[in-house]
Amino acid sequence: MKGEKRMGKEIHLNPVLSTSKKRHEEPQKRKVRSDKLHDIKIPVTESMDSVLRRESRRFWNGSKTALGTEILMFGLNQIFVYPDVTYKDLPYTVHCKVDHETYQKIGEYADNWKYSVRKAAHRIFIEAYKKKQFGGLADGEI
Numbered sequence: 001m002k003g004e005k006r007m008g009k010e011i012h013l014n015p016v017l018s019t020s021k022k023r024h025e026e027p028q029k030r031k032v033r034s035d036k037l038h039d040i041k042i043p044v045t046e047s048m049d050s051v052l053r054r055e056s057r058r059f060w061n062g063s064k065t066a067l068g069t070e071i072l073m074f075g076l077n078q079i080f081v082y083p084d085v086t087y088k089d090l091p092y093t094v095h096c097k098v099d100h101e102t103y104q105k106i107g108e109y110a111d112n113w114k115y116s117v118r119k120a121a122h123r124i125f126i127e128a129y130k131k132k133q134f135g136g137l138a139d140g141e142i
Contacts, residue, residue, distance in 0.1 A: 038103040040121045041093045042068065048129065049092035068094035072121060075128025076105060082127045087119050096121065 044052065056067040075082075098106070103117070110120035 035099070037097040037099060040072075040096045040098065040103075040106070040118055042072075042096060042118070042122050042125045043088065043090040044092050044094050045090060046092055049094070052094055065095045065097060068125070069096045069098065071128045071132060072096045072098065072125050073102070074132065075124040076102065079124070079127055079131060082109075082123050085123055085126045087122055094125075096125070 052064050052067055056062055056064040059067070106121050106124065107117050109115075109124065110117045113120055113123070115123070
């Protein structure tokens with residue numbers, strides 16, 4: 001529905017429904033922060049989850065993510081052999097927030113092992129968890 005014409009321009013009754021030339025431009029691309037962290041969700045067993053919760057309350061002010069990230073970083077920096085472990089999606093997970101450089105490093109392991117990044121992070125995390133000796137992990141539980 002178009003209204004009347006004034007001086008060569010059409011005046012619309014509802015300007016929201018009119019097409020404007022400005023709307024056809026491409027939207028601007030948003031810049032990605034250089035310090036953006038990658039979030040990796042690692043599946044853990046119920047007993048590992050309870051140990052992580054207990055330890056995070058004790059030493060990390062309740063942040064299971066901070067503890068999980070610290071364990072993963074320990075695994076990447078201090079351990080150099082990662083035995084193969086069975087990977088299963090489980091209802092319990094721990095989040096690890098890593099910078100882009102660390103994410104790339106995990107990605108290199110993933111490429112070598114023919115895994116996804118999440119699966120490679122799981123393998124590294126499980127070995128680091130064992131080495132940290134938090135307890136609460138039964139043999140064959142992972």
